[in-house]
Every structure is written in C-alpha cells, then in structure tokens.
Amino acid sequence: MPDKHAVLSxxxxxxxxxxxxxxxxxxxxGDTTSEFAMQGTDAHSLCEHKLKKSFGQKSKxxxxxxxxxxxxxxxxxxxxxxxxxxxxxxxxxxxKDPIVLIEQHLDFxxxxxxxxxxxxxxxxxxxxxxxxxxxxxxxxxxxxEKNPQMMCYALGALDMFEELYEIExxxxxxxxxRRSNISTFEMTKDELLDWAExxxxxxxxxAYEGQGEMQSGKHCQFCKLKAVC
Numbered sequence: 001m002p003d004k005h006a007v008l009s010x011x012x013x014x015x016x017x018x019x020x021x022x023x024x025x026x027x028x029x030g031d032t033t034s035e036f037a038m039q040g041t042d043a044h045s046l047c048e049h050k051l052k053k054s055f056g057q058k059s060k061x062x063x064x065x066x067x068x069x070x071x072x073x074x075x076x077x078x079x080x081x082x083x084x085x086x087x088x089x090x091x092x093x094x095x096k097d098p099i100v101l102i103e104q105h106l107d108f109x110x111x112x113x114x115x116x117x118x119x120x121x122x123x124x125x126x127x128x129x130x131x132x133x134x135x136x137x138x139x140x141x142x143x144x145e146k147n148p149q150m151m152c153y154a155l156g157a158l159d160m161f162e163e164l165y166e167i168e169x170x171x172x173x174x175x176x177x178r179r180s181n182i183s184t185f186e187m188t189k190d191e192l193l194d195w196a197e198x199x200x201x202x203x204x205x206x207a208y209e210g211q212g213e214m215q216s217g218k219h220c221q222f223c224k225l226k227a228v229c
Contacts, residue, residue: 008204010108010117010152015219017148017203020212022223035068036137042066043073043136044103044120050081051102051121073136076177080134083175083182084121087130095125099161106156111196112204119153124161127168129189131157135176144174144183148200155196158189 007027008016016023045062046069052059063069084100091098101122108115121132131153135142144150150172158167167189174183206212214229223229 006114006116008112008115008207010106010115010149013112013148013152013200015223016207017200018219019215019223020203020207021210021214022229023207024210026223036139039068039073040136042068043077044134046073046077047080047120047134048103050077051084054081054085055100055102072178076136079177080175084123084132087123087132087173091123091125091128091130094128098123098125101157104157106153106160108152108156108159110159111155111201112152113208115152115156115204117149117153117156119157122153122157124157124165124167127166128171129154129157129161129165129167129169130171130173132173132175135174135181136178137176138178141179141181142174142176142183144172144185146185147172147174150174150185151192151195152200154192155200158192162189 007023012023012026015026042062046066049059049062066073088098088100099122101119101124104119104122106117106119106122108117119131120134123130123132131150133150133153154170154172158170161167169186170189170192171184171186173185174181176182203212216229
C-alpha cells in the first residue's frame, strides 16, 4: 500500500534524494489522490487478500468494495500471488521455515528521520532477505536496480531481522504485471548499509531540515512543485 503521512517517504525518495528541499515544500502543498493511485490501492488490497488466502490466513474478499475492480486486476493479482508463492517455494529449498510478511510496516528511521513505508511482501530465509513490491501502474516501467524506494524498504526489513538472522544477501524485486515487467536487483548487506550511511542518511537529514540545493531532473516529473519551481 502507498506510504501515508511520511514526509520522507520511501515512495518519494528518488525525488528528495536528488532535491532535498523539495520534501518539506511538497509536504506544505498537501496530498491529492489521482484515479491511478486509487486503482493501485484497489489492486494492492486484492493482492493482499489473495496472498493471505494462499497462506491459509483469514481474509475477507474485498472485491465487492473495490471501485476499479475488473478482469485485468483479477488476473494481475493472481499473477502476483503466484509469483510470491514461487519465491517462497524457492526459499524453502534453502531454509526450512522462511518468514513471510504481507503488507508489512517497515521502519527505516535509523537512517531517515521519521522514515517508514509498507513492504508488499518480505521473505526472510536464513542468509537471504527478499523484498517484493507490486506496481499496478502501466505508464512508467519501474526498474529495481539501485531503486531507492526498494533500498529503503530493504533497510527497514533488515533492521527487523538482522539480530535474528545472519543476512548476507538482499534481493529487491519490482513486480509490474501490466508492463510484463519483473525487475530484480541484488546486493550484499554491506553494500546496502554503505549506501545508507554515505548517501541516504546525509541527504535525508538535509531534506528533513529543508536544506540543500534545488535540483532539476527526471525526478521532477511528478513533483507537486513542478509548475512553480
């Protein structure tokens, strides 16, 4: 599900990492919900339900309450649930009892002031940590490679389990069925922590304080300040 009420959210990290002052400035503008965002929310609700059913958990079918439900959404959520189950099966080959978390609150405030987000699916299996993010959007192809949103989620998951598991490898996957896109990026724990300390934390502090320089680039595309910056 989308991040809520986080000024330095993982979902907007690509913007505030590139342009730190934009975080507080955008927060002052307030949130507006687009039709595309509402479609994504509906799709995530359906994905969550189908995953829980696959794991034998109790879950109320949200279909009748979904404003944007259609056959395509049903198919995409089926594909997502199937993909996650495949990843779980692969994890069980290396670990007897992997942990699976669905729509998990992830806190990465150790590096980002008040930083948190929601991980669609997290799988922990001995030395490996996997974070899977469902994207229902069709307009932009999302790449997992060095994706700051995914890396923030991975940091939150790592912080949860680092003391319980000897995690060495972290895999981040974007599952974007409407673009036939499954993008995966892998890095070591040390590489992730190095990025967090040297790049993420310093820029997050600047963003939190409204400091740093305004910078233009691809990150401006959906910025609330684009028209007046």
